[in-house]
Amino acid sequence: MRITEITPVDKTRVRVSFDDAKELVLYKSECRKLGLEEQADISDAQYGHIYYEIVGKRAKKRALHLLEKMDRTEEQLRRKLLEGQYPEELADEAVAYVRSYRYIDDERYARTFIRLNQERRSAARMKMDLLAKGVAADIIEAALEEELETAPETLIQRLLEKKHFEPQAADARETARMYQYLLRRGFRSQEIMHVLKADFT
Numbered sequence: 001m002r003i004t005e006i007t008p009v010d011k012t013r014v015r016v017s018f019d020d021a022k023e024l025v026l027y028k029s030e031c032r033k034l035g036l037e038e039q040a041d042i043s044d045a046q047y048g049h050i051y052y053e054i055v056g057k058r059a060k061k062r063a064l065h066l067l068e069k070m071d072r073t074e075e076q077l078r079r080k081l082l083e084g085q086y087p088e089e090l091a092d093e094a095v096a097y098v099r100s101y102r103y104i105d106d107e108r109y110a111r112t113f114i115r116l117n118q119e120r121r122s123a124a125r126m127k128m129d130l131l132a133k134g135v136a137a138d139i140i141e142a143a144l145e146e147e148l149e150t151a152p153e154t155l156i157q158r159l160l161e162k163k164h165f166e167p168q169a170a171d172a173r174e175t176a177r178m179y180q181y182l183l184r185r186g187f188r189s190q191e192i193m194h195v196l197k198a199d200f201t
Contacts, residue, residue: 002041006031009085018047024055025085051090059086059094067098073106074099075134106135110143118148122155125186152191156182160195167196 005017009025016036017023026036034050036042042050059081066072066080074095081091098104110130117126123144130140160167165178175196182192 001044001047003036003038006036006038015085022087023085024050024087026050026054030054051087055086056090056093059090060097062086063094063098064103067103071109071112072104073109073130073133073135074104077104078134107139107143109133110135110139111147114143114147119155119158120185122152122186122188122191123148124188128186152187153195156187156192156195159185 002019003016004019005015007015007017009015012029013025013027014031015023015025016031026034034046062084063077063081066077072080077098078091078095081094082088086094095104113130114126117129121129127137127140127144131137159182160178163178163181165174167175170178179192179196183189
């Protein structure tokens with residue numbers, strides 16, 4: 001295998017490109033220590049050492065560091081690692097590594113998300129948000145079934161109270177504006193109209 005190009009990424013890192021189209025980001029100090037130079041040949045064993053022992057272990061450490069800062073879904077963690085220019089295979093291995101120690105758990109994430117947000121978001125909105133974070137639909141449905149404690153109409157009533165909105169005292173324009181606000185929150189039209197006692201059909 002031949003190194004075709006070594007290009008700067010930032011002040012401390014470089015991108016090492018190989019003739020099989022693979023690329024690895026290494027620290028400049030690592031390149032010097034390993035004696036890597038453009039147009040130089042390296043053995044499969046040396047490449048494997050760099051790929052798995054250096055970059056692969058770094059990906060796992062990076063994954064742990066990201067989870068120390070905040071809880072994430074598997075997909076969110078994978079995206080962050082790919083943004084950090086780790087190869088897809090090593091990003092997947094890092095996610096599998098932290099999953100094996102239960103440092104990451106999409107089911108736990110979904111349950112926590114629902115418990116924290118069910119007072120201000122509808123079930124439909126929370127499902128959309130969790131899907132966008134990469135949580136599987138079946139995990140979301142199970143978590144909603146077990147964690148959702150409040151009926152949609154009750155949530156709507158609480159939001160109205162926070163907004164100091166009284167349906168009986170509001171005119172048609174104010175009611176329509178509140179209706180649109182609640183729709184954006186993910187509540188269904190029928191649920192909203194039941195609380196507002198209004199009909200927009």
